[in-house]
Every structure is written in C-alpha cells, then in structure tokens.
Amino acid sequence: MSDVTISRRTVLAGSASLLASTALPTIGLAQTPRKGGRLVVAADSEPRNLNSAIVASNGVFFISSKIVETLAEASFDGKDGLEPRLATGWEGAADGLSVTFKLREGVKWHDGKPFTSDDVAFSALQIWKPLQNLGRTVFKDLETVDTPDELTAVFKFAKPTPFQLIRNALPALSSVVPKHIYETGKIEENPANNAPVGTGPFKFAEHKPGEYYRLEKNADYWGKDQPYLDEIIYQVLPDRTSAASALEAEEIQLAAFSAVPLADLDRISKVPGLKVITKGYEGLTYQLVVEINHRRKELADLKVRQAIAHAIDKDFVVKTVFLGYAATATGPVPKNDPQFYTADVPTYAFDVAKANALLDEAGYSKGDDGKRFSLKLLPAPYFNETKQFGDYLRQALAAIGIDAQLVNNDSAAHIKAVYTDHAFDLAVGPPVFRGDPAISTTILVQSGIPDGVPFSNQGGYKNDELDALIAKASETLDTAARTELYKEFQKKVAADLPLINVAEWSFISVIRDTVGNVANNPRWAVSNWADTWLEG
Amino acid sequence: MNPLRRFFRTPEAVAGAIILAALCAMALAAPLFFPGDPQAIAGPALLPPFQDWSLPLGTDRLGRDVLAELFHGARTSLAVGLAAAATALAVGAIVGTVAGFAGGGVDEVLMRITDAFQTVPSFLLALAFVSVVGPSLGVVVAAIALGAWTGPARVARAEVLSIRERDFVAGARVIGMHPLEIAFREVLPNALPPVLALSSVIVAAAILTEAALSFLGLGDPNRVTWGGMIAEGRAVLRTAPFLSIIPGVALVLTVLGVYLAGEGVVETTAVRRSLS
Numbered sequence: 178m179s180d181v182t183i184s185r186r187t188v189l190a191g192s193a194s195l196l197a198s199t200a201l202p203t204i205g206l207a208q209t210p211r212k213g214g215r216l217v218v219a220a221d222s223e224p225r226n227l228n229s230a231i232v233a234s235n236g237v238f239f240i241s242s243k244i245v246e247t248l249a250e251a252s253f254d255g256k257d258g259l260e261p262r263l264a265t266g267w268e269g270a271a272d273g274l275s276v277t278f279k280l281r282e283g284v285k286w287h288d289g290k291p292f293t294s295d296d297v298a299f300s301a302l303q304i305w306k307p308l309q310n311l312g313r314t315v316f317k318d319l320e321t322v323d324t325p326d327e328l329t330a331v332f333k334f335a336k337p338t339p340f341q342l343i344r345n346a347l348p349a350l351s352s353v354v355p356k357h358i359y360e361t362g363k364i365e366e367n368p369a370n371n372a373p374v375g376t377g378p379f380k381f382a383e384h385k386p387g388e389y390y391r392l393e394k395n396a397d398y399w400g401k402d403q404p405y406l407d408e409i410i411y412q413v414l415p416d417r418t419s420a421a422s423a424l425e426a427e428e429i430q431l432a433a434f435s436a437v438p439l440a441d442l443d444r445i446s447k448v449p450g451l452k453v454i455t456k457g458y459e460g461l462t463y464q465l466v467v468e469i470n471h472r473r474k475e476l477a478d479l480k481v482r483q484a485i486a487h488a489i490d491k492d493f494v495v496k497t498v499f500l501g502y503a504a505t506a507t508g509p510v511p512k513n514d515p516q517f518y519t520a521d522v523p524t525y526a527f528d529v530a531k532a533n534a535l536l537d538e539a540g541y542s543k544g545d546d547g548k549r550f551s552l553k554l555l556p557a558p559y560f561n562e563t564k565q566f567g568d569y570l571r572q573a574l575a576a577i578g579i580d581a582q583l584v585n586n587d588s589a590a591h592i593k594a595v596y597t598d599h600a601f602d603l604a605v606g607p608p609v610f611r612g613d614p615a616i617s618t619t620i621l622v623q624s625g626i627p628d629g630v631p632f633s634n635q636g637g638y639k640n641d642e643l644d645a646l647i648a649k650a651s652e653t654l655d656t657a658a659r660t661e662l663y664k665e666f667q668k669k670v671a672a673d674l675p676l677i678n679v680a681e682w683s684f685i686s687v688i689r690d691t692v693g694n695v696a697n698n699p700r701w702a703v704s705n706w707a708d709t710w711l712e713g
Numbered sequence: 714m715n716p717l718r719r720f721f722r723t724p725e726a727v728a729g730a731i732i733l734a735a736l737c738a739m740a741l742a743a744p745l746f747f748p749g750d751p752q753a754i755a756g757p758a759l760l761p762p763f764q765d766w767s768l769p770l771g772t773d774r775l776g777r778d779v780l781a782e783l784f785h786g787a788r789t790s791l792a793v794g795l796a797a798a799a800t801a802l803a804v805g806a807i808v809g810t811v812a813g814f815a816g817g818g819v820d821e822v823l824m825r826i827t828d829a830f831q832t833v834p835s836f837l838l839a840l841a842f843v844s845v846v847g848p849s850l851g852v853v854v855a856a857i858a859l860g861a862w863t864g865p866a867r868v869a870r871a872e873v874l875s876i877r878e879r880d881f882v883a884g885a886r887v888i889g890m891h892p893l894e895i896a897f898r899e900v901l902p903n904a905l906p907p908v909l910a911l912s913s914v915i916v917a918a919a920i921l922t923e924a925a926l927s928f929l930g931l932g933d934p935n936r937v938t939w940g941g942m943i944a945e946g947r948a949v950l951r952t953a954p955f956l957s958i959i960p961g962v963a964l965v966l967t968v969l970g971v972y973l974a975g976e977g978v979v980e981t982t983a984v985r986r987s988l989s
Contacts, residue, residue, distance in 0.1 A: 418950060440759075440774070440949040497758045497775060558930075561948055569775055571935075572754050583934035585848060 210405045210693055214711035219420045219432040220411035223386060228370040229352040230304045233311045235461060235609075238349070238703035239434065240411055243392055244287075245354060245375030248278060248297070249347040251460040251612070251699045257344050258515070258612075260698065262705070263292070263353055263376065269340025273654040276343050280328040284399045286355045287380045294330040298322035299356035301332065304364060311616055315346045341656045345516075345613035348460065348700055378404035378707035388413055398707065405710035417561070421445055421687070430689040430711070433702040437687045438561065439500045450690055455502065457696030458683035460612055461703070462511040465494070465503075465566060466621070467677040468595065468604040472637040475550055476602060480539035482674040485603075486525035487532035488577045489570065494680050498565045503682035508667040509618050511610050511681040519664040522671035532577045549578040552602040556583065558591055560607060566679070567605050597629040599637070608632050610681075614663045619647045622675040638675040719981050726977020732970025740787040747781035751937050755781070759953050773945060773956055783963055786939045790920050790967060793854055797919035798912055800858035805865025806901060806908055812866070813873030813904075814896040824870070827863045835860020839922055843931045850933045853926060857919045864915070865908045872904035906982060913975015917968045924964055939964050 220239070226232050229241040249267070252260035266279040284292040305312035306319050318338055323331040332343070353376070358369050372381050378400060379392035390411040394404055412429055414420050420436035423429045425448055437445060446453040467485065471477045491505040504512055508522045536542075541549040552574070556567025567583055574581045581603065586594055594600045611617050620626060624639040646669065650662035670676075686702065688695055691712035698704050720726050743751075755768060755778040762771040762779070770779040812823040830838070839856035846852045876882065877900060885895045926932050927940030934941075939960040946956030 418947065421951065438948045440952050444952055565774065568752070569754075572750070572752060572775075575750060575753070585930055585934045587844070 210708065210710035211713055212402075212405050212710070213407050214405075214713070215408040215410060216406050216431065216692065216706075216709065216711060217410045217412055217429045219414045219423060219429050219436045220390065221413075221415055221417070221420070221434065221436050223384075223390075223413055226370050227373050227381075228304075228354065228367075229373075230300055230354045231308050231310075231365070231370070233309055233349050233352070235434070235703055238700075240390055240392075241352070241373055241375075242377070242703045243379040243409060243706050244373045244377045244381050245352045246377045246705060247348060248351040248353065249344075250704050251348040253459075253697075253699060258699070259344060259347060263297075264347075267344065267347075269343065271654075273337030273339060273652075274334050276332045276334075276338075276340060278330045278332070280330060281399060282328060284376050285397050286357075286376055287374045287395060288355075288358075289397075290355065290357055291327075292353075292355075292376050293327040294322075294324035295327075296353055296356045297330040298324050299360065300351075300353045301330075303359070304354065305350060308364065309350065311346070311611070312350050314620065315342060315350055315616055337652050337654055339615075339651070339654050339656070339659055341516075341659060342613050342615050342651075345611075346616055349611055350616070377705050379406075379409055379705075382408075400707045403707040405708065406706070409706070424448075424451060424687055424689070427689070430692055431686060432688075433684065433686045435684045437685070439502055439685070442500075442502075442685060442687070445687055452688050452690050454686045454688060454696050455683070457686065457698065457701030459513060460699035462513060462610045462681050462683055463560075463607045464506060464509075464511060464610055464678055465563065465680040465682065466606050466608055467570065467679060468601070468606045468636055469638070469674070469676055470599060470602050470604075470636045471639075471675070472599065473552070473602050475539075475541060475552075478539050479673065480535045481541070482677070483525065484532040484535040484539070484577060485574065485579075486674060486677050487528045487535065488573045489525075489677070489679055490527040490573065491679055492527070494566060494569060498562050498569060499680065499682055502685060503680045506678035506681050508671040508678055509621065509676075510614060510663065510667050513681070514610065514612070516612075517614060517660055517663045517667075519667055521664070522668045524671070529576055536577060536579075543578045547578055548580045551580040551582060553600070554581040554583050554603045554605070555586065555591060555595060555601045556605040557607055558586060558588055562682070563605050563607050570603070570605065592631050596631045596633065596635045599628075599635055606632065614666065615651055619650075619666070622670055623647050634675070636675070640669075640673060640675065643669050643673070643675070720977050723977050723980060725973045726980070729970045729973025729975070729977055732966055733974050736787055736791060736967055736970060739784050740791045743781075743784035743788050747778070747784055751781040751785035752777055759949070761953070762955050762959070770959055771955060773942070774949060774953075779942075779956065779959060782937045782942055783939075783960060785937045786942060786960060787963070787967075789850075789933075789936050789938045790923060790964070793850065793857070793923040794916045794920040794971070796854045797857035797861065797923070798915040800854060801861035801915055801919075802865050802908060802912060804858065805862040805867075806869045806905065808862070809866040809869025809871075809908070810873050810896050810901045810904065813870035814877055814892070814900055820870075823866075827866050830860070831863045833860070835918075836922060836925065839926060840929070840931065843926055848926075848931050848933055850936065853923055853932060856926070857922045860922075861915050861919060864911055868911060869901075869904050869908050872907055873900055876900050876903050910975075910979045910982065913971050913978065917971045917975070920964070920967055920971070 222236050224237045227237060227241045229237050229245055246262045248264035249259040250262050251258055263281055264278040265281050269276045280294055286292055301322050306316040318334045318336040319332055320335045321333045355374055358374055359367055378395055378398045380395050382391040382393045384390045392409040394407050398404060414423060417438055420432040421441050424432055442453050445451055469476050475481050495503045495505055507520060507524055510518045512518055536549055543549055557563045571581045571583055595604045608621055609617060620633045622634050624644055626633045646666055650659055653659040653662055693710045694708045754776045756772050756776050758772060758774055758776040760768055760772040768778050773779055808823055812820045838860040842856040842859055843852055885899050924940030927938040928944040932938045932941050942960040943957045950957055
C-alpha cells in the first residue's frame with residue numbers, strides 16, 4: 178500500500194504545514210466539520226480477534242467500535258448517561274423480566290443487507306450470553322429475545338434482572354453482529370472475527386500484521402452527513418517511546434490509551450500543535466488493586482490485611498507512579514462514578530507505626546533480621562504503572578517487615594499463575610470499572626467462581642454476608658434500593674479488605690489540534706468516531 | 714622478564730586492569746557505602762544528578778538512589794559475568810577434553826552437540842531458557858553459560874588433540890594410568906591456557922547478555938541490575954536521560970575493562986610462549 182507508507186515528500190509537506198501553522202495565528206477552532214481526510218492513530222497492540230461481541234475489551238473496541246456498533250453509547254448529557262446508536266429507545270418492564278428495544282430504521286450492514294431485530298436476537302442469544310467475557314454474567318438469565326417486528330427486540334429474562342444493570346451494560350456489552358454472516362459454522366472461527374462486518378461509520382478494509390489496520394468510510398452510514406473522515410489508519414507502534422516521536426514528526430495524529438508515557442506528557446504538552454487531553458475516558462476507569470490470596474494463613478488475618486493497607490501511601494502512588502494522572506481510591510467503586518460511589522467507608526491512612534502495631538498484634542513479630550514473613554508478589558505486566566507499583570509495594574512492605582519477593586511474568590503466564598494456579602500471595606491487578614458494579618466488580622470478591630476465570634476472585638476469599646449482599650443486589654429492581662445495596666457493598670469490602678483498592682486512573686490522549694470533535698463522550702477512544710473530523 | 718611486569722607495560726592492559734579494579738572495589742564496597750536495601754525509596758522521584766549531595770547521581774522514577782543502585786548493580790553484573798564464564802569454561806573444557814581425548818564416536822557425538830548449540834544464537838538460547846524456567850540469578854547464569862560453553866569446548870578439543878600425541882601421554886599410558894586420569898590430570902592442565910584466554914571475551918559477553926535479559930524484563934526482579942536500570946529509565950528517556958545513560962556508561966566501561974585486561978593477558982602469554 179503505497180499511499181500509506183510515509184514517504185519523504187509527505188514528511189516534507191507535513192513539516193511545511195507545521196511551519197505555516199506556527200506562522201499564522203490559529204483562528205476559530207470550532208468551525209463546521211470538514212469532510213474528508215485520513216486520521217492516523219497509534220495502535221499499541223494487534224488483537225487477534227476483532228469481534229467485540231465476543232471479546233468486550235478496550236483493545237478490541239479501539240478498532241472494532243468504528244465498524245461494529247452497539248445498541249447505545251455512553252454520553253455525558255444523555256438520559257441515563259446514554260446516547261442512542263442501533264437502538265433508538267429502551268424500556269424495562271416493572272417486573273424486571275423483560276426489556277424492549279426499539280431499533281433504528283434504515284440501517285444497512287456493510288455488505289448491503291438490512292439490519293433487523295433478528296440480528297439483535299442472534300447476537301444476544303448466540304454470542305453475548307454464551308460467549309462474551311462480560312455478557313456471560315450480565316445476560317446469564319436471558320431466556321429468549323422476541324422479535325414482533327423488524328425494528329423491535331424484546332429481551333425476556335428467566336429471573337428479574339435490574340433494568341439499571343442492562344442500561345449500564347449497553348455501551349460495552351451490546352455489539353451487534355450480522356446474523357447472516359455468523360449463522361453458519363462455528364462463531365469463534367468465523368472469518369469475520371478478523372475482518373469484521375458491521376453497521377458502523379467505517380468499514381474494515383485491511384490489516385497488515387505488524388504494520389497497520391485500515392478502515393474506510395461507509396458511504397451508506399445512517400448518521401446524516403457522517404462520517405466525516407475518509408479513512409482511519411491504525412499504525413502499529415508497539416514501542417511506547419515511539420508514539421511520542423511519531424506525533425512530533427506528524428506521522429500520526431492521535432495517540433490514545435496513554436501510548437505516550439506519562440513522564441513525557443509535560444514535555445509534549447509544550448510542543449506546538451499537540452494537545453494533551455484527559456477527557457473522554459470517564460467510562461473506562463481502571464482500578465489499581467492489590468489482589469490477596471486468602472489461602473495464605475497470614476493474609477487470611479484481617480489485621481495483616483489492614484496493616485498492608487496502612488503501609489501503602491496512596492498519595493505517593495498517585496503522585497509518583499501516576500505523576501498525578503490518577504486519584505486515590507477508597508473502595509471498589511471509583512470516585513468518578515456518578516451513580517454508585519460512596520465516600521462513607523472505612524479508610525486506611527498511611528501509617529507505618531500503626532501497620533507495625535497491627536502486625537505485632539496479629540502475632541507476627543519481627544525476626545532478628547527485621548523480617549516478619551515472606552510473600553510472593555506478582556505485579557500484572559500490562560501497564561508500566563502496575564509494574565512500578567509492584568516495585569513500590571515491595572518497598573512499602575519492607576518498611577513493615579514483610580519481605581516481598583517480586584515475580585515477573587508475561588501476560589499469559591501472569592494470568593495463569595494468578596487466576597488458574599493461584600501461585601501468588603499478593604498480586605497487583607488493574608480491573609476495570611464498567612459503570613455498574615455487577616458487570617465486572619462484584620466478581621472480584623464473590624466466592625464460588627470456577628478456577629481460571631481471569632479478573633475474578635481467585636484468592637479463595639469467602640464471606641457469606643458479602644455473597645448474600647451481592648446476590649440480593651443482582652435481583653433488586655428498584656434503582657434507588659439497588660444503589661443503596663451497592664453502597665453497603667463498598668462499605669463491607671473496605672472493612673473486610675478482600676482486596677485493597679489503591680488508586681483509580683484512566684488514560685490520556687495526545688492529539689494534533691487539527692482533529693475536531695475529540696473526547697466528546699465518556700468512552701470516546703472506543704466510540705464510533707462518526708463525528709470526528711480533520712482540519713484541512 | 715616477569716610476566717606481571719610485561720603485562721603492566723602495555724597501556725591498554727593497565728587501563729583495563731584499573732577499570733576492573735575500580736569495579737571490583739565498587740562491588741565489594743557496595744554494602745559498606747550503601748548498607749540496607751538499594752531499592753529503598755531515598756528521596757523525591759526523578760531528582761537530576763549533582764543537585765543534592767546526599768544523592769549525588771539523583772533518583773529514579775520511584776525516588777531510589779541511583780548511585781546506590783549503580784554500586785549494587787556492579788555486584789550483580791560482576792557476579793553473573795564471572796559465574797557464567799566460570800561455568801561455561803568448566804563445561805567447555807570438560808566436554809572438549811573428553812571429546813579430544815576419547816576420539817571416535819564419543820568425539821563425533823559431543824562435537825555435533827557442540828555444533829548444534831553453536832548454530833543457535835546464544836542470546837536466543839538464553840532468552841528461551843529464562844522465559845521457560847523463570848527469572849532468578851542462578852537461572853540467568855545457567856542460561857548465559859548455555860550459549861557460551863561451545864567456544865571453550867572447541868578450543869580445548871583442538872588443544873587436546875595435539876597434546877594427546879605427546880610422549881608424556883604415551884608414558885602415562887605405559888605406566889597404567891586410567892584414561893580419565895590421564896585426560897584430566899595430565900592433558901587438561903596443559904590444554905587450559907588457550908582456553909582461559911577466551912575468558913575475557915566470555916565474561917564481557919556474559920555481562921552484556923545479563924544486561925540485555927534484564928532490559929527485557931527477564932532478570933531477577935529482586936536485584937538491582939544495570940540492564941534493569943536502563944529498562945526502567947527508557948520510559949523517561951526524553952525527560953530524564955541520565956537514568957539510562959549512567960548505567961549504560963557503567964556497562965560500557967566494564968565490558969571495555971574486561972576486554973582490555975583480557976587482551977593484555979593474551980599478549981603477555983603469547984609473548985611468553987613464543988619466547989619459550
């Protein structure tokens with residue numbers, strides 16, 4: 178693909194326009210969107226499976242959300258925090274046993290076939306419920322999906338399911354894929370998993386492994402005049418340090434998901450033409466969590482867990498590991514969540530003396546070498562910050578006489594060691610809060626989860642009271658009562674410390690100021706970019 | 714002439730020896746100057762060098778003392794380098810002696826195994842070994858030795874092949890010495906000097922390999938290593954380049970020192986041999 182490779186001429190042209198843009202005062206940034214142009218974006222990974230109906234994860238959404246759409250997208254000011262996409266309306270029955278979706282008219286798949294309620298029924302029953310990583314929990318009681326007409330889909334549940342949960346799940350869990358492509362053969366092996374067909378503003382064009390993904394404009398898109406861009410290129414740049422230089426050289430226009438290291442942001446924010454944006458990730462909050470293996474007798478003791486919580490200086494972590502681009506955590510729901518968060522939970526101030534006293538009380542006194550006991554600490558390798566926090570935690574534990582031995586693994590080995598083999602004492606994990614505790618948060622402390630489920634309670638923690646609370650909340654239909662139960666849940670987790678929440682962070686985008694309509698929803702990087710445009 | 718004096722007459726050798734001596738002093742003095750954990754947080758994060766004289770080389774991203782890490786890193790680098798080289802030389806010398814002395818089928822088999830190891834790039838071998846077994850100091854030493862023993866084995870074999878034809882070996886046979894005893898007590902000591910001459914190259918390569926493994930996150934995470942320091946600093950290369958440059962320079966000097974000193978030794982012994 179000669180029109181994608183960066184020739185010397187385009188680089189020269191780029192630097193000429195840079196000169197021009199610095200010479201002229203920039204006038205009127207909020208103009209009407211311009212049509213056309215190619216947006217080049219840094220991609221730090223190449224997901225093997227691009228089917229977001231099966232793999233609901235940000236790495237997949239980053240690319241596939243432009244091709245495959247969900248029923249609704251998150252929104253800053255829409256009702257219930259949602260904005261219609263493939264569904265134009267949704268309503269839950271009072272008994273919690275059904276949810277009715279009105280679907281958008283005149284939507285076509287990229288291959289020209291019309292989009293109907295059959296596609297929604299197929300996706301929900303054949304993919305979200307049985308196959309999707311998150312849908313397996315949320316849609317577990319989904320029994321049938323009735324399709325009285327082509328534009329109505331009625332979800333029927335076997336047990337009352339809170340409508341609030343279904344609503345909160347829509348942006349991430351409801352990717353609709355075409356029935357006519359997936360109905361033959363095994364869904365997991367369908368070629369469309371690597372070259373998705375959807376209804377979105379962009380069509381999948383090609384993928385050159387190790388080089389780029391190319392998406393091209395869908396001229397038949399349902400959105401009026403949208404999309405504005407002609408093309409999106411995901412340039413594969415696995416090396417984090419290269420994204421910053423590529424931005425400066427104008428080879429790419431956007432580095433999302435903190436592809437530019439935090440330590441570089443201060444410098445790069447001063448480069449003319451580049452903007453550092455922290456908005457647009459509100460719906461994708463990561464939590465820095467110390468996972469605890471309660472099978473270790475020392476860690477089964479609440480006093481020891483409290484001591485560890487007191488030994489961690491959360492402010493230091495936010496300031497040093499995250500360079501201020503994070504917030505300290507109080508419990509299992511992040512502070513920026515508008516629906517469920519409560520600050521009224523037990524907190525653990527940084528207090529080494531108290532931590533030492535708690536450990537003495539628990540009967541683990543210091544040996545002659547100043548050590549009380551040894552632990553195996555496994556920091557998750559996915560983020561620089563989780564690894565660095567592992568280094569910090571080792572030192573913080575050393576200060577209270579706990580000798581933590583770091584064990585580094587690659588991603589696959591880490592997941593196996595922690596979630597299947599339970600070969601850890603402490604682990605550092607980055608679970609994601611997805612707008613509702615029932616989607617991916619309660620699973621972190623609930624008991625009875627089979628071995629091998631990643632990002633779940635694999636620490637052998639069992640608390641009947643907490644399990645009962647989680648069960649009750651999952652079938653409470655009244656939104657206010659349900660919210661109250663999850664506040665209770667936060668208190669109990671913070672009190673009993675099945676895991677320790679340290680900080681909450683999201684991502685940073687660095688972007689050329691020629692890109693318009695940026696960060697205009699809480700999941701912007703993984704939304705469909707139909708309204709994104711480029712200044713000429 | 715005294716070999717030691719001859720060694721110190723070549724300026725490169727002197728430079729190498731000085732560097733090595735300084736390095737050894739650093740490694741030995743580390744626990745004296747910087748007692749306690751070198752990875753302890755000692756000050757504000759990302760303090761540049763020469764700002765605060767209690768932290769002369771500044772601090773890294775978590776506020777750890779770079780100078781303390783540098784000293785303790787010297788211990789790891791030297792320990793791994795020497796241990797890996799010793800292992801490689803021992804294994805290589807034994808394999809080479811057995812192959813050369815026994816000859817025939819044993820020689821064929823051992824030398825083909827050596828060839829097989831030589832065809833795989835030693836770094837890849839180390840990488841694969843550490844990823845499978847898991848990173849710890851002993852494993853890293855073994856992994857490096859795994860790729861480095863073939864050189865000594867070939868040199869030892871070549872040397873043994875010529876020595877075993879000498880009269881004193883025939884004499885040993887006649888007085889009824891066991892072949893293994895002849896191989897390891899009579900032949901091997903005589904075959905050693907050229908094998909040992911390889912040691913400087915192997916030590917230098919081992920230090921570099923260890924640094925590269927640590928850089929890739931496959932070193933022992935509970936020890937400070939120079940490679941690990943460089944990898945840590947890479948994330949902030951543009952804002953705090955000293956974090957990568959300082960351990961990088963230390964690494965260059967070490968390898969240079971080992972190499973120069975090794976060259977000096979080789980030249981000294983070569984001159985002595987040609988004189989005799």
